[in-house]
Amino acid sequence: MSTPSLREALRAHTDAEHQALHRHAAFDGLFRGTLDVVGYRALMIRLYGFHTPLDRAIMETLAGRPAPDSGYRYAPRAPLLAQDMQALGAPGGTPPLCPGARALVTPDTIGGVLYVLEGATMGGSQIDRAAHRLLGHDGPAGRRYWAWCRAEGKHRWPLTLRHLDHLQSTGAPLPPLLHGALGTFRLLADWLAPLDLPAPIPQARRA
Incomplete structure (x- = not known):
């Protein structure tokens, strides 16, 4: 019986969390056309708060490490999300940043973290179409991140898979990689949880 690939192991270990994230209220509303621009802006602000510390942690962890044979290079997401927030009229100042990144x-978990983030880049092409419908204009303002996902995902995912193959071939321990992937899904789900809260019921105006 052949040994499953690292990609297969990561997918099996995180499938439940992955499917739950697809059903998140904000993404579901965007696809269904029930999310308004205010809700979309809240989503983008939250994603900026998630990716900013994660970008920093990944770049610090990769700094000074020899490039793997895969040719993989990480591309920070937060700058694109910052442009989208500005285009959407987000309040000034630094939004809350996600703790825990x-x-x-770590050097042992980062492969699992990248598996989740680059997989999300692939899914971003579908989100880009939904964001396009919501914003109602052809320019990238307000959806630069998703447009980048659509343009780059198909190139980045094969590099990510080669990077995972490189990790497997060099004997990278599996448990930390699984922890990195599962932890990333759970960290994002927890960070997006406030967007699941129902809108407050307006109080009746006093006469």
């Missing part, structure tokens, strides 16, 4: 990203 620094502790999650």
Whole structure:
């Protein structure tokens, strides 16, 4: 019986969390056309708060490490999300940033973290179409991140898979990689949880 690939192991270990994220209220509303621009802006602000510390942790962890044979290079997401927030009229100042990224990203777990983030880039092409419909204009303003996902995902995913093959062939321990992938899904789900809260019921105006 052949040994499953690292990609297969990561997918099997995180399938439940992956499917739950697809059903998140904000993404579901965007696809169904029930999310308004205010809700979409809240989603983009939240994603910026997630990716900013994660970008930093990944770049710090990769700094000074020899490039693998896969040719994989990480591309920070937060700058694109910052442009989208500005285009959407987000309030000034730094939004809240997601805690836990620094502790999650280590040399042993980073392969699992990247598996989740690059997989999300592939899914971003579908989100880009939904964001396009919501915003109602052809320019990239407000959806630069998703447009980047659509343009780059098909190139980045094969590099990511080669990077995972490289990790497997060099004997990278599996448990930390699984922890990195599962932890990333759970960290994002927890960070997006406030967007699941129902809108407050307006109080009746006093006469």
